[in-house]
Amino acid sequence: EKGGYEHFMLKEIFEQPRSIADCMRGRLDAKNGRLVLGGLRDYMNKFQNADRIIITACGTSWHAGLVAEYLFEEFARIPVEVEYASEFRYRNPVISEKDFVIAISQSGETADTLAAIELAKSKGATIFGVCNVVGSSIARATHAGSYTHAGPEIGVASTKAFTAQISVLTMMALMLGYQRGTLTESKYVQLLNELETIPGKVERTLKMNPNIEAISAEYKNARNFLYLGRGYNFPVALEGALKLKEISYIHAEGYPAAEMKHGPIALIDEEMPVVFIATKDNSYEKVVSNIQEVKARKGKIIAVVTEGDTVVRGMADHVLEVPDTAEAFVPLLSVIPLQILSYHIAVMRGCNVDQPRNLAKSVTVE
Ligand code: M6R
Numbered sequence: 001e002k003g004g005y006e007h008f009m010l011k012e013i014f015e016q017p018r019s020i021a022d023c024m025r026g027r028l029d030a031k032n033g034r035l036v037l038g039g040l041r042d043y044m045n046k047f048q049n050a051d052r053i054i055i056t057a058c059g060t061s062w063h064a065g066l067v068a069e070y071l072f073e074e075f076a077r078i079p080v081e082v083e084y085a086s087e088f089r090y091r092n093p094v095i096s097e098k099d100f101v102i103a104i105s106q107s108g109e110t111a112d113t114l115a116a117i118e119l120a121k122s123k124g125a126t127i128f129g130v131c132n133v134v135g136s137s138i139a140r141a142t143h144a145g146s147y148t149h150a151g152p153e154i155g156v157a158s159t160k161a162f163t164a165q166i167s168v169l170t171m172m173a174l175m176l177g178y179q180r181g182t183l184t185e186s187k188y189v190q191l192l193n194e195l196e197t198i199p200g201k202v203e204r205t206l207k208m209n210p211n212i213e214a215i216s217a218e219y220k221n222a223r224n225f226l227y228l229g230r231g232y233n234f235p236v237a238l239e240g241a242l243k244l245k246e247i248s249y250i251h252a253e254g255y256p257a258a259e260m261k262h263g264p265i266a267l268i269d270e271e272m273p274v275v276f277i278a279t280k281d282n283s284y285e286k287v288v289s290n291i292q293e294v295k296a297r298k299g300k301i302i303a304v305v306t307e308g309d310t311v312v313r314g315m316a317d318h319v320l321e322v323p324d325t326a327e328a329f330v331p332l333l334s335v336i337p338l339q340i341l342s343y344h345i346a347v348m349r350g351c352n353v354d355q356p357r358n359l360a361k362s363v364t365v366e
Contacts, residue, residue, distance in 0.1 A: 007347070008354045009155035009247070013339050017203040019150040019160040020332065023167040024199075030192040033185075035175050037168070039128070039146040043100075046126045047172075048179050050100035053080045054125070056088050056116040057104035058363065060158040060242060064130075064165035065104050066235035067331050071170055074328060075177030085112035086366065089119050097124035104169075105129070106153060106161035107362035108136020115366070117141050130168050132161045146172070155354045156361050157247050159339050162239065163202070163332055170195065170329065194326045198333070201323040205336045208320055212337055215302060215318050216344035219273050225250055226264060226299075227338070228257040229277035230287055236277050236331045240338030247353045248346035257283075257290040268299040275341070276316070277334050280306040281327040291315050302341075304334050 005011035028035050040047065053072055055065035062084055069080040083093070085103075089112060095101075101120040105113050108131040117127050117138065129145030131138050132153065139145055148164035174191055177183030183191075219225075225244055229237035234256045241254035255264055257276070268274065274294050278287045288311060294301060295315055303316040306324050313319050320341075322333040346353045 007155065007343075009157055009159060009343055012153055012155050012160045013336070013343065014206060015151070016160050016163050016336065017199040017206070019164050020167050020202060021199040022149045022151070023164045024171070024195070025149075027171060028192060028195060030189070030196040033189045033192060035171055035178075035192060037146045037171055037175060039144045040172065040175065043126060043128065043144050044179065047100050047128075047176060050078055051096070051098040052100070053078050054095070054099050054101045054120070055080060055082045055104065056085045056101065056113060056120070058085050058110050058112055060162050060239060061104040061106060061113075061165060063235045063239040063242070064162055064169060065102070066238070067166050067232060068102070068169035068173065070232050071173035071328055072176065075173045075183050076180055077182045078176070083116070085110065085116035089115045093119075095120050095123040095125050099125040101125045101127045103127060103129050103138055103142060104165055105136070105138045106132045106148075106158055106165070108133040108138040109362040109364050110138070111364050111366045114138055114141060130165055132164065154361075156356055156359050157243055157342070157353070162335065166332055191326060191328070195329060198325065198329055201325060201333055202336060205322050205333050208337055209340055212320060212340045213344045216341055216348060219300075219302075220345050220348040222250060222271070222273050224267065224272060225252040226267065226272060226274045227252060227254040227277075228260060228274060228287075228290060230257045230283035231281060232327060232330050233277035233279065233281075233334055236334050236338065237275070239335055240275055240277075240342070243339055243342035244345065246359060247342055247356050248349055248351055249357075250345065257287055260290060260293070265293065265297070268294055268297040270298040270300070273300045273302060275338065276301060276303040276312075278303045278305050278309075278312050279322060279330050279334055280309065280324065281330060288312065288315075304337050
C-alpha cells in the first residue's frame with residue numbers, strides 16, 4: 001500500500017509529478033492553447049465580474065490560498081482576501097453577492113471551513129470549492145467546484161494535495177486573466193506551455209532527495225528553524241515551516257524575508273538554521289541581501305535556488321536547486337525540497353511522520 005516507500009508521506013511526495021499531471025489532465029491542452037475547468041463553466045460570468053475574491057481555508061490549504069492571492073491579482077487584477085476560516089466565520093465579515101468565495105480543503109470535512117462557507121452563502125456570495133475528496137461535505141456545500149484529483153492522501157502532513165490545490169488555482173487564475181483580457185493571448189499560451197512542463201520539473205527536483213537527506217543529518221538536532229521567502233515564495237516559507245513543526249516537533253517560523261528586520265533577526269546566531277527560498281525572480285536581489293544579513297550574524301543558511309545559480313551558492317552553507325520556470329509557478333517546485341527536508345529530519349528524530357502526535361487528518365471539530 002505504501003508502494004515500496006517507508007512512509008505514506010514519502011510516497012505522496014514522490015507521487016507529485018503524477019498527481020499534478022492528473023490534476024491537469026483533460027483540462028490543460030497547451031498545444032491547442034486551451035484550458036477548461038468544467039466546474040467553472042457555469043460560474044465563469046460571476047467569477048469574471050466579481051468585485052472581490054475571498055479565499056477561505058485552514059492550515060496548508062490556507063497557504064495554497066495565499067499563493068492564489070498572488071496568482072489572481074497578477075493575472076486577473078481582481079482584489080483578493082485570504083482568510084483563516086476560523087477567523088472569518090466569527091468576525092461578522094463584509095460579504096455581498098458580488099463576492100466570489102473560494103474554499104480550499106483537501107479532506108472537504110474541515111469544520112471551520114464548512115462553517116465559513118455556510119456564512120458566505122447566507123450573504124448571497126457564490127462559493128466555489130477546491131477539494132480533494134470527492135463527494136465530501138465541502139464539495140457538496142459549495143455551488144460549484146473543481147476537484148484536485150491528487151488521489152487519497154494518507155499522511156497527516158499535506159504534500160501532494162497542496163501542489164494539486166495550487167495547480168487548480170493556477171489554472172483558474174490563467175482562465176480568469178484570459179477571459180478578462182488582463183492576460184494577453186500570447187502570454188496566456190506561453191504560460192500554458194510552461195505549466196505543462198511542471199510535472200517533469202517536479203520529477204527533476206525529486207532527484208535531490210539524497211542531498212537533502214545528507215543535509216537533514218546535519219540539522220536534525222536544531223531547536224529552531226526560520227523559513228524566509230518573498231513574493232510567491234512567501235507562502236512557501238510558511239508551508240515549509242508548518243511541515244517541519246508538525247512532523248519533527250522542531251519549532252519553526254515562516255516569515256516574509258523583509259519582515260526579518262522587524263523582529264526575528266534578533267533570534268539569529270550560529271545555532272539558527274535559516275531556510276531561504278531564493279529562486280531567480282523579481283525579488284531575487286532583495287532576498288540575496290537578506291541572506292547577507294543572516295550570514296553577517298553567523299546563521300546557517302540552506303537556500304532553495306534556481307538551477308545554475310552561483311551567487312547564492314557562494315554565500316549559503318547548502319543549496320538545493322530547482323529548475324527554472326515562470327515566476328508564478330515556482331511554488332510548485334520550491335516547496336518540494338522543503339517537504340523532503342522535513343520528512344528526513346522527522347525520520348531521523350524517530351518521529352511518527354504519517355501520524356504526528358495531537359493531529360488528525362481531518363479536523364472536524366472547531
Ligand atoms: O482538509 P483540509 O485541507 O481542510 O485541512 C486543513 C488543515 O487541517 C491541513 O492542511 C493541516 O494543516 C495539515 N496537517 C498540514 O499539513
